Amino acid sequence: MHRCRVNVILWFLENVKMENIAILGSTGSIGTQTLDVVSSLKDRFKVYGLTANRNVEKLREQIKKFNPEIVVIIEETGYKELKKDFPNLKILRGIEGLCELAGESRLDTVVNAIVGSSGIYPTLEAIKNGKKVAIANKEAIVAYGEILMEEISRNNATLLPIDSEVVAVHQCLHNRNVEDVKSIILTASGGPFINVHKEDFKSISVRDAVSHPTWKMGKKISVDSATLMNKGFEVIETHFFFRVGIDKIKVVIHPQSIIHSMVEFLDGSILAQMSVPDMRLPIQYGLTFPERFPSRVEFCNLVEVEKLEFKSVDSDRFPCLGLAYSAVEDGGTVPAVLNAADEVAVDQFLTGNLPFTEIPEVLVHILKNHRKVDRPTFDEIVQSEKWAKTATLNFIRQK
């Protein structure tokens, strides 16, 4: 009887243990939706850390609401403002601050919702310190995939996806043998221009490009969705995440964004994962796997959806997808360069310095001029990214 009661108490302590969670990039689109998910699972998660690039106003609100132990802000001016508002809070600065937070001994889980490949630094720090990492930061995977996955194996760490497509593949595979996979079929809504004629691509404005038909997302990823570069990055991400050859990864246009991706097995059977398009679902999956909990996401009524359509990708209008495939085939520093060049090109498009149609042209030019390093070290990838960013900016300015 006595031992039984002790066991019950131990079970209770084990099972009601709160998970300390840090959300890197908490003021962005994925970050705020992650906080919404965390709010709905209050019994399970305690917000331990919040970080932002420069959005002090939103971060201030989040601090008041979630009362974190540590806050990190990248920009110096934001740091000073926050120090004044919250004199008793532990506030850190820059990438170093992100890494310090990611390695904190009391932290259990890191959600990486940073935009841009610099998210690799706190990610590696978290992995080395045995944290569970849920990652939405696909740029870090694209640029540092090989190194990241090696670090995961070396530390026997848990990396969970937050991208809706990658989460879909994760659910379809569900510990099945990857050798039984014939192909992974990533779905793409096709973005806002899937039915636009090639001649009309010239007149695409920033406003057009950031209006995604099915998903609520940040500006950079919305433009990447419009060029299908985002789908290309997901192809690369899938390749690294599941250790599946690039020849086995396919993309199909599915305008309704209900099927988030599929896995086809060698016997001819396909498994597909569906839901309404709402990022809170893959976020919650990444946070709570292998458990499931009720979510704030609407249930999907297929009778109301009526139909799910499929089309092939038109590589003539959307050449960026093909660039991702050849970047993986080329290997080495090439995916990192593609990602870095795209970051600058999209930024230049958003600020009005580059027409939409010239984004792929810029990328092709940069890839052509890159001197690839095979089996690069971490620093060699960093260098290749720096080169790519400068080269892209110079090339656009010369145009």
Added chain:
Amino acid sequence: MHRCRVNVILWFLENVKMENIAILGSTGSIGTQTLDVVSSLKDRFKVYGLTANRNVEKLREQIKKFNPEIVVIIEETGYKELKKDFPNLKILRGIEGLCELAGESRLDTVVNAIVGSSGIYPTLEAIKNGKKVAIANKEAIVAYGEILMEEISRNNATLLPIDSEVVAVHQCLHNRNVEDVKSIILTASGGPFINVHKEDFKSISVRDAVSHPTWKMGKKISVDSATLMNKGFEVIETHFFFRVGIDKIKVVIHPQSIIHSMVEFLDGSILAQMSVPDMRLPIQYGLTFPERFPSRVEFCNLVEVEKLEFKSVDSDRFPCLGLAYSAVEDGGTVPAVLNAADEVAVDQFLTGNLPFTEIPEVLVHILKNHRKVDRPTFDEIVQSEKWAKTATLNFIRQK
């Protein structure tokens, strides 16, 4: 070194061991397709037993091709013919013969592709003797579900589905926690009359009813598909197979028959299993699970399929589906009675003695007149089936 070599040999013996398989109902639609699957997996399966109801001609061919150790035929005249043709072959008769085969010590796997609930006898015999059972015989599950599942638990036996919908659910669940399931969504092509007006149901002929738009199947199941009674039986089958409450099992019309069924989880995520409609795929899955092998089934090209549509079931035109739900709610002997009455009603429709529209009327009448037995014994189910068959035939004759 020596121990290592022994281990390798043991591994080899273990892994190349042929599985002795018996196909009960080998001359029917599922039976012949099972033999096609077995032919493509010759290194894995040895046809140990074949059985038929009365189709001597086809059984003779199969004996010559697959060279089984034991053959069973139900009808007496067929037995005599076979005895003459294969004097040295072990040939057994009747249900007793089926049971003797199912319990044979050298047999590993039993495929039950029998039509009708009498398939329960060899199924139970196989389970009690520790065989793996792959079951396409949904009538046996519908009528004897509770007893069958109890026997499975008691013997810690392996029962695998062969029905395409149930196999789909099995793949979507894949050892996941059934408590995380919000609903199981069975798809139905809707059969040949899904777009036919109610007024035109009166003129439906046998030929119309056995022409299924997407699946190649036997006559009885084709008619059951046309009335949606088959979907109702699958609802009951799913209820017993996965121990899921009937309120959690839904049906949606999906005319393309590409999605074979879905599982919706409590977070809002849905998993779906797809393929071209070809029974050889669920058969192979049932035979080789948890392994997968390349199959003879065509891969599914979703771009060629173009779209997958969903509609709700019109219970006014298809009342049989609702009868299945209420049969499970009523419980006891009611599912067995519904199944037995349907067997007779469909047979009478096929022989021209009953109009298509009167099948559900007959079933409603029989269910109304049945005196339910709660928690029935095996014999009480047998008795209720006998009563139902006689009562159905009498009722149709009086009409």
